[in-house]
Amino acid sequence: MIWSVIRAATALLLSASCAFAQNSTPPVSEPCAAIRASLNPDLDEQAEKLNKQAADLKARIAPLNEGAEKDALDKELKDIQGKLLDLVFARECIRSDMTIQVFRGPSDPPTKWIEITTYFATNRQATGSSVPEKFFGPERSKDNENENQFGKTVVSIPTARRAGELNLPSLWKLEVNPDPAKHFVFKQVIPLDTAAATAEMAKIIGQSTKKSLLVFVHGYNVSFADAALRTAQLAHDLSFPGTAVFYSWPSLATTQGYWHDEETVQLSEDAFDAFLDNIAGLGASEVFLIAHSMGNRLVTTVLRDRAAKGKTIPNLRELLLAAPDVNAEIFREKIIPGLAAIDVHRTIYASSSDVALRASKIVHDYRRVxxxxxxxxxxKGYETVDASKAAPAVRAFGHSYVVDSTKVLGDIADTLSLHFTADQRSLPKQGTPPDIWWVLK
Incomplete structure (x- = not known):
């Protein structure tokens, strides 16, 4: 019973589509309140037992070859790791040191909401539904697994909000229908064929002052609707002076879908490579690529493979790797050498408040970037920014700080608009050469 309650509540908080409308950040998030009410307080003891069970199972599995016994033990280990994933998030709800970030924003402008249009490409299968939130599902396209569906989305954003907030109707507040003056509203999905979409984007880019293109690639536990809302929010909160496009690979959009998402992101590499070919010809004078969480695996792997083939993205100016859920050893030994030939400024945003990446480490045993x-x-060649002190801990368990934190958003805006390095952005420097990093406070 406890695990079903934890799963339901943590999934509610982790999903961007369940973000809560609020006038100010509550002292305890409402899903955390539900978790606290249902939990046995001895979480550390439970975690210790589960970790011991997992270690024992790994020791038993190690000498085994393929067969029924190994399959059964693998299944048992995966179940224990799933419980540990839930427990890691649940434990965060009873921390006594959890702090609340105080946001500051402009006074309310006269208009109550504005509409933001962003473009997309996806290898998700269309469901046949005309409802924007249900337009694309969690399955890969069955028509051509390496072909993408292009289009554009329309999202309305309330103007009386603080940067970083993604306000949606809250069941906890009995809000059933979205109010555009209070909430983000996913208004429309407009499918376009590849030629029409790229022609539109190229035209808009050509007419803009800076001819800039922002590309966002989401991570684990993200639906198509989540990706559309977050991209619109990013474009708006960064005051991005160009065109924004997001790539949505078929995440299952559930907390327990981690293993599914790992395999799906690998299966999406060819489709994402084709997408990069499409945007390479848009005529942008500067391209900014932001990857989040598990999306970093897709971005870095495909960029590495493209570099090996001599394929480039013209005028790629910034590569921002946000909360990378990437094995640190693989990144150091395989990704960095593979990307060395790409001439681009590289930034990594990392945080000790990121509970989702600590959970990922439970599954893999290896540190995440x-x-x-x-x-x-x-x-080497990457500026690592420690955003621990700027990462809100009460939303998505510190994992979505790249879009939630006004300080991180401001730092990204300076990077994109001014092309400033970390030193030029006057961030405090830590460490000793060659192991230098910067701190965002």
Missing amino acids: GETTDGVLTF
């Missing part, structure tokens, strides 16, 4: 719990990882 984006977590700093055991110290900040530095990589």
Whole structure:
């Protein structure tokens, strides 16, 4: 019973589509309140037992070859790791040191909401529904697995909000229908064939002052609707002076879908490579690529493979790797050498407040590039920014700080608009050469 309650509540908080409308950040998030009410307080003891069980199972599995016994033990280990994933998020709800970030924003402008149009490409299968939130599902396209569906989305954003907030109707507040003056509203999905979409984007880019293109690639546990809302929010909160497009690979959009998402992101590499070919010809004078969470695996792997083939993205100016859910050793040994030939400024945003990446480490045993719990990882040719002190801990368990934190958004805006390095952005420097990183406070 406890695990079903934890799963339901954590999935509610982790999903961007269940973000809560609020006038100010509550002292305890409402899903956390539900978790607290249902939990046995001895979470550390439960975690210790589960970790011991997992270690014992790994030791039993190690000498085995393929067969029924190994399959059964693998299944048992995966179940225990799933419980540990839930428990990691649940434990965060009873922390006594959890702090609340105080946002500051402009006074309410005269208009109550504005509409933001962003473009998209996806290898998701269309469901046949005309409802924007249900237009694309979690399955890969069955027509051509390496072909993308292009189009554009329309999202209305309330103007009386603080940067970083993604306000949606809250069941906890009995809000059933979205109010555009209070909530983000996913208004429309407009499918376009590849030629029409790229022609539209190229035309808009050609007419803009800076001819800029922002590309966003989401991570684990994200639906198509989540990606559309977040991209619109990013474009708006960054005051991006160009065209924004997001790539949505078929995440299952559930907390327990981690293993499914890992395999799906690998299966999406060819489709994402084709997408990069399409945007390479748009005529943008500067391209900014932002990857989040597990989306970093898709971006870095495909960029590495493209570099090996001599394929480029013209005028790629910034590569921002936000909360990268990437094995740190694989990143150091395989990704960095593979990307060395690409001339681009590289930034990594990492945080010790990122509970989702700590959970990922439970599944894999290896440190992730984006977590700093055991110290900040530095990589040659990359500027690592420790955003621990700027990352809100009460939304999505610190994992979505790249779009939630006004400070992180401001730092990204300076990077994109001014092309400033971390030193030029006057961020405090830590460490000793060559292991230098910067701190966002």
